[in-house]
Amino acid sequence: MPRVARGPLDDTIHAQARLAIVAFLNGLDEASFTTLRQALDLTDGNLSAHLRRLEEAGYVEVAKAFVGRKAQTTVRLTAAGRSAFTEYVATLAGLLGLPLDERFVR
Amino acid sequence: MTSETGTRATRDAPGGMFPGHAAPADELALIRRMMEQAQAAAALDGRHLVLWGVLLAAVQAVHLALALAGAGPAGAYPWVGAMAAGVCGSAALGFSGRRHPTNLAVRLYGSVWMGLCLTIVLLFALALAGRGIEPAHLGVVAPAATGFAFFVSATIAGLGWLRWIALAWWAAAPTAGLLAPGPLAGMAGIALYLGLMALPGLAIMRRGKRP
Numbered sequence: 001m002p003r004v005a006r007g008p009l010d011d012t013i014h015a016q017a018r019l020a021i022v023a024f025l026n027g028l029d030e031a032s033f034t035t036l037r038q039a040l041d042l043t044d045g046n047l048s049a050h051l052r053r054l055e056e057a058g059y060v061e062v063a064k065a066f067v068g069r070k071a072q073t074t075v076r077l078t079a080a081g082r083s084a085f086t087e088y089v090a091t092l093a094g095l096l097g098l099p100l101d102e103r104f105v106r
Numbered sequence: 107m108t109s110e111t112g113t114r115a116t117r118d119a120p121g122g123m124f125p126g127h128a129a130p131a132d133e134l135a136l137i138r139r140m141m142e143q144a145q146a147a148a149a150l151d152g153r154h155l156v157l158w159g160v161l162l163a164a165v166q167a168v169h170l171a172l173a174l175a176g177a178g179p180a181g182a183y184p185w186v187g188a189m190a191a192g193v194c195g196s197a198a199l200g201f202s203g204r205r206h207p208t209n210l211a212v213r214l215y216g217s218v219w220m221g222l223c224l225t226i227v228l229l230f231a232l233a234l235a236g237r238g239i240e241p242a243h244l245g246v247v248a249p250a251a252t253g254f255a256f257f258v259s260a261t262i263a264g265l266g267w268l269r270w271i272a273l274a275w276w277a278a279a280p281t282a283g284l285l286a287p288g289p290l291a292g293m294a295g296i297a298l299y300l301g302l303m304a305l306p307g308l309a310i311m312r313r314g315k316r317p
Binding site (some may be wrong): 020027098 | 128
């Protein structure tokens with residue numbers, strides 16, 4: 001049975017860039033900062049700022065590690081982030097009178 | 107790092123690539139697009155298939171040449187080297203290069219092929235030791251197991267054409283049992299490894315590079 005959310009849209013995800021980040025991460029285990037930047041075509045600073053906001057909300061985890069001599073930042077969606085994303089999509093679908101597409105739920 | 111509305115970052119400012127907010131239908135379209143991009147980013151790794159396909163075709167050619175030269179049981183030795191080189195090569199590929207994004211499909215695909223590889227290597231070792239399986243039977247079991255791995259991969263990756271490759275491998279299993287060892291069987295083996303393992307691997311690699 002399709003879920004239809006009744007609550008208002010989550011402000012943290014409502015910004016388009018952050019929605020794009022969360023939607024991208026929802027389809028992956030994790031992604032590097034570089035992969036995210038290329039997929040979203042954002043500047044480093046802009047992406048960092050959006051990630052910080054999502055991290056503060058507990059929606060993403062940002063990990064930094066050294067691979068050889070290079071620093072690599074990886075980002076993954078937390079359980080709270082996945083739940084918030086699913087809820088967001090359900091709310092959108094509800095607004096449009098559409099059933100929730102199960103592909104959005106992991 | 108700049109602030110959220112920093113001077114360098116203007117692409118998500120109103121009117122930029124990501125306007126502040128959009129209509130619900132546009133937001134759903136954005137979500138679909140990003141999820142499709144994520145799926146494309148988590149590309150399957152075809153390099154192992156290319157490595158093993160080329161390696162096995164090469165060792166099959168060496169085996170054929172040795173058999174024609176009357177080398178006898180010594181013709182089996184190159185297979186030992188090929189198996190060791192394949193395992194080491196696959197491990198090196200796995201640990202080298204930058205990390206690609208993964209998802210459940212990519213992990214399942216990797217597990218299926220790793221499982222197949224370890225199973226075949228184990229059966230090969232048992233056959234070599236004269237225990238558990240006759241060496242001749244491995245020529246039937248290996249293609250059948252490879253067909254199974256391709257079939258499962260087709261389902262996991264949503265690539266219908268891989269099912270045809272699986273069917274070809276399954277057809278190769280009884281054919282290998284019927285063919286008497288000799289030049290024809292050797293040539294068929296080389297064609298099989300190149301056409302039904304290395305080439306699909308290349309196709310999967312090319313698919314991964316698609317924007």
